[in-house]
Amino acid sequence: MDLWTFVLAFLIFIVLLLAGLKIYFDAGKGVCHSNADLTGKTVLITGANAGIGYYTALDIARRNARVILACRSQEKGLVAMKQIQESTGNKNIVVREVDLSLMASVKKFAEKILREEAHLDILINNAGVAGIPKMMTAEGFETVYATNHFGPFLLTNLLLDLLKKSAPSRIVNVSSIGHKFGSIEFDNLKAEKWYSKMYFYGNTKLANILFTRELARRLEGTGVSCYVLHPGAVGTDLFRDMPFYMRIPTMYFNYYICKTPEQGAQTSIYCAVSEEVEGKSGKYYMDCRESDELSPKAQDDAVAKKLWEISEFYLNEGGFLH
Structure with missing residues (x-):
């Protein structure tokens, strides 16, 4: 040769x-293989103008639902709305502005939804942030915890009566396998003692799972089900800002191992529409199937109950829950 x-x-x-x-x-x-039609249903998705939130909204719109795109930026939300309408032919798409890091914004948003919507069949708490420096909001919350936990917790509770009225209905919370790196420190939920970009993200993702477990317990018998999921490792364009010698391996990692945003949306869609999850409220999902890859911390119902109670306390203290 x-x-x-x-x-x-x-x-x-x-x-x-x-x-x-x-x-x-x-x-x-x-991949979500359900052919569920959502004609006559109303679905609210946070962070729906980009990433897996956008592709979740796109799929839900194709199923003929009324879709509420809950976005921090009205301008970006309108761009996404137009794209979804053009792609699906579904004109029943609306944009509503909300900043999940600010509880006053969440409360104002929820009040608007309650005024405008006769029913709410599916709530998808998709929006989240990660990898940002420590920043405190004007309301005294640390931004990552506010956006990833306190905001969705408040929004869900403010919309619970409407979800119950619309039963059978569903709540879908997007968490992460990163919860395994997290812990719940009740004296540091507002970064009173220390802050770390990586660990606080993991802490909030753990909080998402514990919130879902306690929520499922409290919703027993109401007709409202809730699910929590890991969307998978979703490829990004971060390699564009990396040194040249790191770009190639990162590109290959993204292409061969990571999911596209559309692929990353599949488990959110599955939990929102699949008939297979009925009767499994409170469960954790990965790759469109129930998963037992939970850390022991994510299965501690006593911590879940206490997290709910202290979250309620902080939000009541600010006058946001009522």
Whole structure:
């Protein structure tokens, strides 16, 4: 075998190997196969103008639901609304502005929803932030905890009566496998003692799961079900800002292992519409199936109850819950 034949054979081998890896990793990425039609249903999705929130909204719109895009930026929300309407033909898409890091904004938003909407069939708490420096809101909350936990907790509670009235209805909370790195420190929920970008993100994702467990317990018999999920590792464009020597491996990691935002939306969609999750309120999902990959901390019902109570206390203290 001459050199060029060897090089050609080696390149063919590499191409086939990479193609095989792509097929292997894609096979494990869950897909929602439900054909559920949502005609006559109203679905509210936070953070719906980009990423997995956008693709969740796009799929829900294709199912003929009325979709409320709850976005921090009205301008970006309107762009997403137009794209979804053009792509699906569904004109029953509206944008409502809300900043989940500010409880006053959440309360004002919820009051508007209660005035405007006769029913709410599905609430998807999708929006979240990560990797930002420590910042305190004007209301005294740390921004990551406010956006990822206190905001969704408040929004859900303010809309509970409407969800109960609309039963059978669902609440879907987007968490992360990053919850395994988290802990609940009741004396540091407002970053009173310390702050870390990575650990606080994990703390809030753990809080999402504990919130869902306690919520499921409190909603027993109401006809309202709730689910929490890990969307998977979703590829980003972060490699564009990396040094050249890191861009190539990161690009390959994103392409072969990470999910696209559309793939990342599948488990949210599954929990929102699939018939398979009925009767499984409070459960944790990955790749469109129930998962037991929960840390022991995420299964502590005593901590879940206490987290609910202290969250209520902080929000009542600010006059936001009532």
